Amino acid sequence: MEKRNRIIRLAFYSLWLAASLLQAFITPLLEDEAYYWFFSRFPAWGYYEHPPMVAFMIKAGYAIFANELGVRLVAAFMNLAAIYIAELLIKPEKPLLFYLLVSSVAVLHGLGFLAIPDAPLLLFIALFFIFYKRYLESDSYKDALLIGICAALMILSKYHGVLIIGFTLLSNIKLLKRKTLLLALAAFLVLLIPHIIWLFVNDFPIVRFHLSGRNPVPYRFEFTVNYLLSALIVFGPLIAPVLLFAGFSLKPRDLFERALKWSFIGIYIFFFLMSFRGRVEAYWTFPALIPALWFGYRLLSEKKAGTKILYPIASLSILLIIAARIFLSGGISTNNRLLQELQEPFCNPAQWVSDMSEKAGNRPVIFMNSYQDASIYSFYSGKPSMSLSNVMGRKNQFDIWDLENRFRGREVMVVPNFEMPGFDTIGFSESKFDYTYVDNFQVFPGLMLDVGNLPAEATPGETVRLKVTLHNPKEYHPDDLIANPEFPSFITYQFFKDGALVLDKETGIKILGGMIGRLFYVDVVTPEEPGNFTLHLSVKTGWLPSGINSREMTIFIR
Numbered sequence: 001m002e003k004r005n006r007i008i009r010l011a012f013y014s015l016w017l018a019a020s021l022l023q024a025f026i027t028p029l030l031e032d033e034a035y036y037w038f039f040s041r042f043p044a045w046g047y048y049e050h051p052p053m054v055a056f057m058i059k060a061g062y063a064i065f066a067n068e069l070g071v072r073l074v075a076a077f078m079n080l081a082a083i084y085i086a087e088l089l090i091k092p093e094k095p096l097l098f099y100l101l102v103s104s105v106a107v108l109h110g111l112g113f114l115a116i117p118d119a120p121l122l123l124f125i126a127l128f129f130i131f132y133k134r135y136l137e138s139d140s141y142k143d144a145l146l147i148g149i150c151a152a153l154m155i156l157s158k159y160h161g162v163l164i165i166g167f168t169l170l171s172n173i174k175l176l177k178r179k180t181l182l183l184a185l186a187a188f189l190v191l192l193i194p195h196i197i198w199l200f201v202n203d204f205p206i207v208r209f210h211l212s213g214r215n216p217v218p219y220r221f222e223f224t225v226n227y228l229l230s231a232l233i234v235f236g237p238l239i240a241p242v243l244l245f246a247g248f249s250l251k252p253r254d255l256f257e258r259a260l261k262w263s264f265i266g267i268y269i270f271f272f273l274m275s276f277r278g279r280v281e282a283y284w285t286f287p288a289l290i291p292a293l294w295f296g297y298r299l300l301s302e303k304k305a306g307t308k309i310l311y312p313i314a315s316l317s318i319l320l321i322i323a324a325r326i327f328l329s330g331g332i333s334t335n336n337r338l339l340q341e342l343q344e345p346f347c348n349p350a351q352w353v354s355d356m357s358e359k360a361g362n363r364p365v366i367f368m369n370s371y372q373d374a375s376i377y378s379f380y381s382g383k384p385s386m387s388l389s390n391v392m393g394r395k396n397q398f399d400i401w402d403l404e405n406r407f408r409g410r411e412v413m414v415v416p417n418f419e420m421p422g423f424d425t426i427g428f429s430e431s432k433f434d435y436t437y438v439d440n441f442q443v444f445p446g447l448m449l450d451v452g453n454l455p456a457e458a459t460p461g462e463t464v465r466l467k468v469t470l471h472n473p474k475e476y477h478p479d480d481l482i483a484n485p486e487f488p489s490f491i492t493y494q495f496f497k498d499g500a501l502v503l504d505k506e507t508g509i510k511i512l513g514g515m516i517g518r519l520f521y522v523d524v525v526t527p528e529e530p531g532n533f534t535l536h537l538s539v540k541t542g543w544l545p546s547g548i549n550s551r552e553m554t555i556f557i558r
Contacts, residue, residue: 005095012099017080019325020112024072027329028348029379031372033115037062037071038375039397046198048205048397053157054117061115075119079112082119085126086290089133090297097307098297100314105243105293106236107286109321118286120157124150125164125290132168133256135180144180148187156195159206160287163267171262172255202400218498219276227275230282231268235292238313238320243292246299257294264291349376352427357381359426359435360413364406366441368417368545369393389445390545391494391538392501393417399548402474404443409483412441414544442484442541444511446474449491449537449550457556458526466522468537470515478513487542493524494546496534503527504546511539530557 029037039047039055040062046052061073083102092098102108111119128150135143154161175181199207233240248265252258267288271280300306328346356365356377364384367374371387378385386403389395415435416423423434448471458464468491481489489511495503507522527533535553538546 008095008099012103013080013084016083016112017076019109020076020079021069021073023325023329024076024113025067025069027068027113027346028350029068029071029376030114030345031376033071034375034379035371035397036115036117037379038371042401044198045194046202048395048400050117050158050206051156051195053120053153054115057120058115072113072115075111075115076113078119078123079108082111082123082126083108085123085130086293089126089130089290090294092297092301094301094307097300097310100307100310101239101293101296101300103321104236104239104310104314104317105289106239106317106321106324107234107283107289109325117158118283121154121161121287122289124153124157125161125287128154128164128168129256129260129290132259136172136255139178139180141180141183144178144184145187148184149191151184152188152191155192160284163270164263164287167262167266168259170266171259205395205400219278223279224272224275227272227280227282231271231285234282234285235289236317236321238317239296242299242310242313243296246295247288247292250295250299260291260294264288264295349380352433353377353380355426356413356415356433356435357383359424363411363413363437364441365413365415366407366438367415370415370417371396371398373415374398388443388544389548391504391536391548392545393548395548399445402446404441404445405474405476407441408480410441411437411439414438416545438487438542440484440487442480442487442489443544443547444476444481444489444539444541445547445549446476447471447511447539447547447549448473449539451537451550451553454535454553454555457558460526460528460530460557462526464524464526466524466537467519468522469519470511470517472516478516481511481513484542489539489541491522492538492540492546493522494536494538495527496536497527497529497531502529502533506540526555526557532556 036050036054037058039050039052040059043055043059044052047055057074057078058071061075062070064070064073086102087095087098090098111122128147131143131146131150135147151161151165154164169175199205232244235243247261250261252261267285271284274280300310303309353376360383362383364386365374365377367377367385367387369387369390369392374385374387377383384403384407386401386407387396387398388404389399413435414437415433420434420436423436426433426435450469450471452467452469454466455464491507491509491511493503493505493507494501503525505525507524509520509522522537524535533555535555536546536548537550539549540546
């Protein structure tokens with residue numbers, strides 16, 4: 001029997017890795033993967049949207065293979081390791097049952113080849129639980145140290161890891177009485193110090209974004225409905241009901257299962273509550289997968305007919321997943337609009353990238369409000385690009401980098417994210433890009449306008465005089481502000497209501513080098529309609545849309 005299990009184990013892991021590597025090689029990068037690849041070109045202890053682990057992971061693989069496989073190489077092995085650690089944690093007496101269960105989880109197949117932060121997160125969650133299980137029995141400094149290290153690595157992979165840590169502690173408050181836990185806390189904090197320093201230096205960008213957002217969309221009931229529906233199928237439409245039923249219904253038998261139970265239910269409740277604040281992506285519940293596998297295997301193994309129940313589910317799931325793999329890699333074409341939308345993120349961008357590269361020549365390409373297109377273009381063309389944020393979008397990692405200084409004074413191609421009459425066009429109906437050229441490129445997205453006296457309330461159409469200070473955190477040279485007199489920069493302001501732009505005006509105040517660090521006044525006229533508004537001060541350069549150059553401010557129009 002043991003020999004048979006070893007053969008099954010070897011066959012399972014070999015086939016899983018082979019399928020992941022093949023898929024990684026033949027499938028074009030997703031836009032987010034290209035964005036993370038861009039991260040890896042600028043190693044740092046943090047990035048606007050994510051901690052640094054995804055960049056480290058991609059940089060290591062890309063150093064071996066400078067293609068899609070290299071971008072995804074480490075993620076594929078991390079996924080494999082996570083499954084193996086989950087097997088060591090569960091210690092299945094029926095390995096075939098465990099492998100059938102894993103093979104039925106669709107999201108695991110996706111993580112098997114995608115270079116996204118969830119790949120290292122899953123690995124370190126599995127390691128966290130395996131060491132936590134030992135720690136409950138040993139109360140040793142060694143296991144406490146390993147728990148602290150894994151907890152930090154979870155956070156450095158994706159902030160969602162804090163949910164596992166928090167709910168594990170809540171499941172067993174008596175842990176706080178253990179002296180050994182101080183070592184876990186010390187290891188956790190020491191490993192996070194570089195990332196905390198990065199957050200502090202960069203003004204906690206992602207924290208600010210999640211707390212206030214930019215142009216937030218008002219709550220809609222469909223946010224909660226979509227979350228509940230997606231929660232039913234995120235692990236796979238066939239196996240998800242089994243995993244959810246097991247996770248919610250089985251009672252914990254000990255403190256370890258209590259931690260798994262709290263983590264599983266806590267994650268689903270947390271994101272359910274978050275759905276009342278805004279849109280929740282289905283895969284955000286992914287950290288619940290290790291507890292789901294534990295309780296799913298327990299449920300099926302305790303039933304005499306567990307294998308018989310799982311066998312048809314696994315067989316059909318695997319067939320569907322194989323078809324999905326072929327479909328997403330472009331091996332199957334379809335005229336169905338819904339299927340085309342599902343396939344679109346994986347479509348090969350070679351044609352539009354090639355066309356744009358030909359038109360751009362040696363010029364850098366500046367994409368407005370599209371870190372995705374900028375990243376895809378750079379990866380597949382090997383040429384420089386950047387994303388330039390404006391008030392109709394949101395900030396991203398490109399706002400932290402100083403690429404605008406690298407392109408300053410050069411001729412560039414600018415690609416707006418809106419139609420511009422009179423501009424030339426590249427592409428097809430699915431991927432249409434307007435573009436133009438700008439000589440002596442001069443933009444200043446890093447300038448910050450600090451307002452010191454915005455009133456909490458005003459009347460409709462009232463002129464409010466603001467005290468404003470211009471800060472220069474990216475240390476632009478003052479002479480650059482007037483380096484292109486045909487493309488000058490002015491101060492503008494915008495009022496938004498419920499995420500929609502209602503007022504956009506220029507002040508006539510021109511940005512000059514002597515204004516940096518000095519106080520001046522800006523008059524803004526409030527909207528004519530009453531209600532709660534957000535106000536932004538911006539820098540507008542030439543015909544380009546206004547940038548994001550101030551904190552989001554709120555004002556009530558009586």
